[in-house]
Amino acid sequence: MTALRLLGPKGLPCAQFLRPQLSASICSSSVLNIETRAAPADEPRPLLYSFWSSSCSWRVRIALTLKNVPYDIQATDLLRTGEDHVYTDKYRKVNPMQTVPSLQIDGHTLCDSVAIMHYLEETRPTVPLLPQDVIKRAKVREIVELICASIQPLQNRSVLEHVGNEQSLVWAQHWITRGFQALECVLAGSAGKYCVGDELSMADVCLVPQVLNARRYKVDLTPYPNIVRLDHELQSLPAFKSCHPHQQTDCPPKFAGK
Structure with missing residues (x-):
């Protein structure tokens, strides 16, 4: 309800209502319910389901590397059938679309390269991949x-x-x-x-x-x-x-x- 009231009466720019409310505390990760964290030493390393020639997998490999996030790779084949092929019942439980990449991290599984990059940005912002401007x-x-x-x-x-x-x-x-x-x-x-x-x-x-x-x-x-x-x-x-x-x-x- 507060957010609706902040829109203000018609005719007044929204920014005039929002700007006084913004502060460092409101913009902090805690208020936005985003947990900025480093993995504990005993927590499993992120596991990336990746196929060597997948451009989407490559994006995530680069992002993880730029952000200095150690990770392991589970090679997941897009072409040949076999135990580690995307079209298995086992992998469908990881990624319902049966595509790559999928990333298991912080106790969660994320299955889209852009969503993964934004999650990394929000939880590991020390090396930013989005400008401040x-x-x-x-x-x-x-x-x-x-x-x-x-x-x-x-x-x-x-x-x-x-x-x-x-x-x-x-x-x-x-x-x-x-x-x-x-x-x-x-x-x-x-x-x-x-x-x-x-x-x-x-x-x-x-x-x-x-x-x-x-x-x-x-x-x-x-x-x-x-x-x-x-x-x-x-x-x-x-x-x-x-x-x-x-x-x-x-x-x-x-x-x-x-």
Whole structure:
């Protein structure tokens, strides 16, 4: 009820009512019921269900590494059948959508890469992946959604299987190209050293895996100089290198270490 009263009478800007109520205590994690914590020494390490070539899994590996969160990986196959395949009754209990990644952490299981990144940001904010500036923060979220909602799902493996082998490459190239045209324009206004200014953020974590997908589907990247520059800059960072698909234990030998 208090929140409703704070909206105030018609005609008065909402900010005039909200601003006097905001303080460091109101913005604190305790008031927001967000527990900022470090895991006790005897608590199990986070367990990430990951597939080596999954761009969504790669995002979470990068985020965990940037935030200095030790974790273990349970390789979970998207392609071959077997005990550790996503389409098992056992894994359905972990992730009802039977996709990767899934992260077991702090006694909970989270099953979406963006949700996982936000949880890590809220519980382990020491190494931030969202800027403090509200406009930059919104811009990071814009880029994350552009990649994670408007590009990657349309060229996801399950979608391409439904499209069929004959059309899958053309389909993937079409939607990645369409998305990259928009992304290039956004980055032209937001980028500094990284996607939004000079701070590493969730936007960077999402960009690099999507660029690899574009190369996998033979998309011409010449029209996207900002995307190419940022990808080159980010791929030189240790966290991005160590989390690369070709560095994963479940990576096939023909790709491993390349």
